[in-house]
Amino acid sequence: MCGYKLIEEKDGVLIKTADGSDIIFDPDKTFDCGQCFRFNKDEEGRMSGVALGRAVGFKQHGRDGLYIYGASAEEFGPVWKEWLALDVDYEKVNRELTENAGENDPVIAAAEKVSRGIRILRQDRWEALCSFIISQNNNIPRIKKIIEAISERWGERIDSPVFGTRYSFPTAEALANAGEKAIYDMRTGFRAKYITDAAEKVASGKLDLEAVAGMNNDEAFNTLLTVKGVGPKVANCALLFGFGRFGLFPIDVWIKRVLEKYYPADFDPSVYGEWAGLAQQYLFYYERYLGGQ
DNA sequence: TGCCAGGCCGAAA
DNA sequence: TTTCGGCATGGC
Numbered sequence: 001m002c003g004y005k006l007i008e009e010k011d012g013v014l015i016k017t018a019d020g021s022d023i024i025f026d027p028d029k030t031f032d033c034g035q036c037f038r039f040n041k042d043e044e045g046r047m048s049g050v051a052l053g054r055a056v057g058f059k060q061h062g063r064d065g066l067y068i069y070g071a072s073a074e075e076f077g078p079v080w081k082e083w084l085a086l087d088v089d090y091e092k093v094n095r096e097l098t099e100n101a102g103e104n105d106p107v108i109a110a111a112e113k114v115s116r117g118i119r120i121l122r123q124d125r126w127e128a129l130c131s132f133i134i135s136q137n138n139n140i141p142r143i144k145k146i147i148e149a150i151s152e153r154w155g156e157r158i159d160s161p162v163f164g165t166r167y168s169f170p171t172a173e174a175l176a177n178a179g180e181k182a183i184y185d186m187r188t189g190f191r192a193k194y195i196t197d198a199a200e201k202v203a204s205g206k207l208d209l210e211a212v213a214g215m216n217n218d219e220a221f222n223t224l225l226t227v228k229g230v231g232p233k234v235a236n237c238a239l240l241f242g243f244g245r246f247g248l249f250p251i252d253v254w255i256k257r258v259l260e261k262y263y264p265a266d267f268d269p270s271v272y273g274e275w276a277g278l279a280q281q282y283l284f285y286y287e288r289y290l291g292g293q
Numbered sequence: 294t295g296c297c298a299g300g301c302c303g304a305a306a
Numbered sequence: 307t308t309t310c311g312g313c314a315t316g317g318c
Contacts, residue, residue: 034299138315
């Protein structure tokens with residue numbers, strides 16, 4: 001089910017599923033599961049932040065609804081439906097995921113249950129790549145701080161009637177022009193040279209993210225590895241979250257822990273099929289936020 | 294205070 | 307080819 005009714009409101013647009021079915025989108029979980037670093041719960045109880053150069057906020061509205069603050073009805077289809085992946089039937093995906101995994105999978109069914117409502121977003125390519133370069137050997141609160149800081153410094157100012165002043169994620173050109181020292185001064189540490197290399201490659205066209213989007217997974221992966229500071233984990237996260245490669249399964253310290261804790265040594269995540277990336281995200285959320293409860 | 298964080302690089306073995 | 311120390315910083 002992916003049809004929606006749109007109701008224009010004064011500060012945004014209310015989305016309801018056309019047939020009253022569960023929308024399966026939990027903003028709190030989706031923006032708190034480490035795929036996107038620019039959203040926080042605000043005083044109104046919305047998950048608000050900046051994406052695609054727009055200030056926006058999300059709040060669940062009953063089981064079948066979603067309130068999108070700072071957006072219009074005509075923006076929904078081309079912008080937010082795509083970005084939030086509301087075109088994907090998660091009821092079906094969740095069913096396929098647990099079926100693919102089979103009955104002998106120790107935890108995916110439990111992880112799916114507690115993680116229900118997480119959607120893998122279709123984020124901006126450059127923002128995803130750059131954000132996950134920053135994420136390496138770092139913790140989520142600090143990753144968010146650094147990203148906010150560089151956005152305030154080198155992003156475009158956005159004056160939103162709903163959210164006030166916010167800043168877009170800086171372009172590769174802006175960061176390339178800023179230079180490594182200025183980026184280092186934003187407390188990015190040893191990542192400054194990696195961010196700079198990525199920004200310079202993208203700004204110069206030496207790395208064409210549009211072209212990467214047209215490549216198969218292996219080609220795209222190997223192309224991203226040409227950036228200094230981009231290894232397997234960062235490349236897979238960039239592709240999963242920024243290029244809609246929902247079948248990729250990035251392995252970080254948390255996922256490694258999950259695999260060691262619950263799965264046999266020879267476990268192959270490709271059993272999760274084209275939704276391995278979602279399985280990964282469910283397992284991450286399950287372990288990180290619930291301690292495997 | 295010390296350990297760790299959505300890792301990767303470069304050198305050593 | 308695989309292993310391993312080092313890395314900047316700050317959250318907890």
